[in-house]
Amino acid sequence: MEPRRPSWLFWLFALILVLVWISPILATLLTSLKTLEELNQGLYWTFPKHWNLDNYIEAFVNGGFSHYFINSFIYTIPSLVGIIILSSLNGFVLSKLRFKGREKITLLFLAGMLLPFQILLIPVFYLSSNILGTYDSYLGVILFHIAFQLGFASFFMRNFMKSIPDSIIEAARMDGCSNLKIFFSVVLPLMKPAIAALSTLLFTWIWNDYLWALILIQSDELKPVTTALENLKGQWVSSYNLQSAGAIIAAIPPVLIFAFLQRHFVKGLTMGSGK
Amino acid sequence: MKLFDDSKSAWVFLAPSLVLYGLYVLFPIVFTFYLSVTAWDGISSFPLPMCITDPETSCLSNFKELFEAGLFWKSFTNNLLWLVFFGISPLFGLFLALFFHVKSTFASPLKTLLFMPMVFSLIVVGMIWSWFLQPGFGLVDTVLHFLKVLPPDQEFGLMTKLGLAPNAGVIVAAIWPHSAYCMILYLAGLSNLPKNVFEAALIDGANRWQLLWHVILPMLKPATIIVVIVTMIGALRAFDIVAIMTNGGPANSTNTLALYMYQETFINFRYGYGASIAVVLFMISVGLIVAYLRQIKKEEA
Numbered sequence: 001m002e003p004r005r006p007s008w009l010f011w012l013f014a015l016i017l018v019l020v021w022i023s024p025i026l027a028t029l030l031t032s033l034k035t036l037e038e039l040n041q042g043l044y045w046t047f048p049k050h051w052n053l054d055n056y057i058e059a060f061v062n063g064g065f066s067h068y069f070i071n072s073f074i075y076t077i078p079s080l081v082g083i084i085i086l087s088s089l090n091g092f093v094l095s096k097l098r099f100k101g102r103e104k105i106t107l108l109f110l111a112g113m114l115l116p117f118q119i120l121l122i123p124v125f126y127l128s129s130n131i132l133g134t135y136d137s138y139l140g141v142i143l144f145h146i147a148f149q150l151g152f153a154s155f156f157m158r159n160f161m162k163s164i165p166d167s168i169i170e171a172a173r174m175d176g177c178s179n180l181k182i183f184f185s186v187v188l189p190l191m192k193p194a195i196a197a198l199s200t201l202l203f204t205w206i207w208n209d210y211l212w213a214l215i216l217i218q219s220d221e222l223k224p225v226t227t228a229l230e231n232l233k234g235q236w237v238s239s240y241n242l243q244s245a246g247a248i249i250a251a252i253p254p255v256l257i258f259a260f261l262q263r264h265f266v267k268g269l270t271m272g273s274g275k
Numbered sequence: 276m277k278l279f280d281d282s283k284s285a286w287v288f289l290a291p292s293l294v295l296y297g298l299y300v301l302f303p304i305v306f307t308f309y310l311s312v313t314a315w316d317g318i319s320s321f322p323l324p325m326c327i328t329d330p331e332t333s334c335l336s337n338f339k340e341l342f343e344a345g346l347f348w349k350s351f352t353n354n355l356l357w358l359v360f361f362g363i364s365p366l367f368g369l370f371l372a373l374f375f376h377v378k379s380t381f382a383s384p385l386k387t388l389l390f391m392p393m394v395f396s397l398i399v400v401g402m403i404w405s406w407f408l409q410p411g412f413g414l415v416d417t418v419l420h421f422l423k424v425l426p427p428d429q430e431f432g433l434m435t436k437l438g439l440a441p442n443a444g445v446i447v448a449a450i451w452p453h454s455a456y457c458m459i460l461y462l463a464g465l466s467n468l469p470k471n472v473f474e475a476a477l478i479d480g481a482n483r484w485q486l487l488w489h490v491i492l493p494m495l496k497p498a499t500i501i502v503v504i505v506t507m508i509g510a511l512r513a514f515d516i517v518a519i520m521t522n523g524g525p526a527n528s529t530n531t532l533a534l535y536m537y538q539e540t541f542i543n544f545r546y547g548y549g550a551s552i553a554v555v556l557f558m559i560s561v562g563l564i565v566a567y568l569r570q571i572k573k574e575e576a
Binding site: 003004005011013014017018023024025028031045086087089092098100105108109111115116117119120121122123124126127143146147148150151154178179183204207209210211215225226233243244247250251254257258259262266 | 292550
C-alpha cells in the first residue's frame, strides 16, 4: 500500500507520541547523570544540576561492568557466528536440495522457536552439569543459544533462499560444481542481506538473554550484563543513579546495532514471516 | 568433480544442526515429561518414576498436587490476565503502524525511537518501569502532583492502587517493547499490500474507516494471525520482567507459571514437581504452536 503524505497535524501528534513513548528512557538517562544527593533531595525527574559521568565510571570500575560487558560479547559473538554458519547451510538444504523429510524437518525447526522455555530448563541444566560438563562455562551457554536459535534462523534463511532463482544453481551444477562449492561460491554471496538482517535480530536476542545465563552460570566472573544487573539491583538498593547507569550500559550495544542496521532489521522481519 | 547425491549431501549438511537441536531441544522435551512423574530433588542419582520407587504413590501425584495448589491457580490466573492485557499490544502496534505509514524521510528517525524499547533486555525494561511507576517519586506520581490532581503529600502508585495491581504495572511495562515489535510486523505487512488498493477503494467512494475495516484489515489478516499468536506465546512465557520487577510478589500476587516453575525447581529443589508445571505450560502452548505452523503453511501454499 502506498504510504500517505504527512500533514503538519501528523508531525504534531507524532512528536508528542514519540516523546511520551521514550520518556522512560529519557528519565533513566537523566537519573544516570545525577548524584545520589540530588536524588535524595527528591529531584528525580529534573535535569541534573551538574552533568557528570561518575555513575558510569563507578559502574564500570567498582560495579564490575567492564567485565560483565565483555562477558556478554563472549556469549553473543560466537553464538551468532555459529548460528549464521549452520543456519545458512540448513537454509540452502531446506530450500534447494530435494530429499525425503524436507517438510518435516522444516516444521520441526519452526516449532521449536515457540516452545515455552520451561520445558527445556531442567534437562538443559542436567545435560550441562551431569553429562557434558559445560555447566558454569562460556561454552555451555553458547552451545545452548546456537541450538535453540537454529530453528528460527534456519527457517529464516530457507525463506530468503527460496527467492534465489534455481537457474543460478543449475548453471553452477552444469559447470560441475559440488553442492558445497555451490553453497560457498554461489549461494553465500547472495545471502548477505539475509545474514545482515538475521544477525541484528540474533545479536539483540542473545545479548538480552537472562534466563539461560541465570540457569547455566553460577560464577560471578562469568556473568553477562543481564544477570549482573539483577544482582547489582540488590547491591545498590536505593542508588537509582547507579542502577540507571548499569541499565544504560547494558542497553547500548543492541541500541547501536539497531540504530545502524535498522533497515536490515525491518527487511529481515518481512522476509522472516512467511514467503 | 563428482556431484553429490542430493539426499546424501542434504543429511550431511544438516547433521551438525540436528545433533545440537536434538540434544538441547528435542531430548529435553521428552526428558521433562519423564521427570514430571518422578520426585527428583536434583541432587540424588538418576530418578525413577514415583510409582516404581514407592508403589503406594501414583505416578501422577505431582499433577494431583499441582492442581490442588492455590499457588498454581493463582499463577494460572495471572497468566490469563497477561493474555488479556498483554493482548493490547497488537492493537497498539496496528495503530502505530497505520499512523506512521507515511511517505517522508523525516518519519524514519521517529520510527527508530518507537522501535527502541524492543531492543532492550526485559531486565532493563523492568528496571526502568519499576522507577517510573514507583509510588511517591515515580514519574506517574510526579506528573499527577504537577497537575495538582494529587495533593503533594499523597502517593498514587499505579503498582499498588489499581484493582489489578501490581500485575498492571508489570504488564504495562511488558506492553511497551512488545507493541514496538507488533508495529514492525504490521509496517512490513502494510508495505507488502498492493499499491493500488488504496486508490481503487477511494474511487469506489469508500471513506477512511470503511477502507480500514473492509480493505486494509482483511488484507492484513496473515500478519494479524502471526502477531496474535506471538503475543499469546509471550504472555505464557512471562518470566524475566516479572522476576526483575516483583519476583512474583508481593505475596505471590504477580507470580506466573513460568516463574512458579523456576522457583519450585531451582529454589525449592523440587525438580520433579517443577517438571510437571513445565509439562502443563507446554500442553497449553501446543495448540498455539500448531496454529502458528498452520498459518505459515497456508501462507506458503
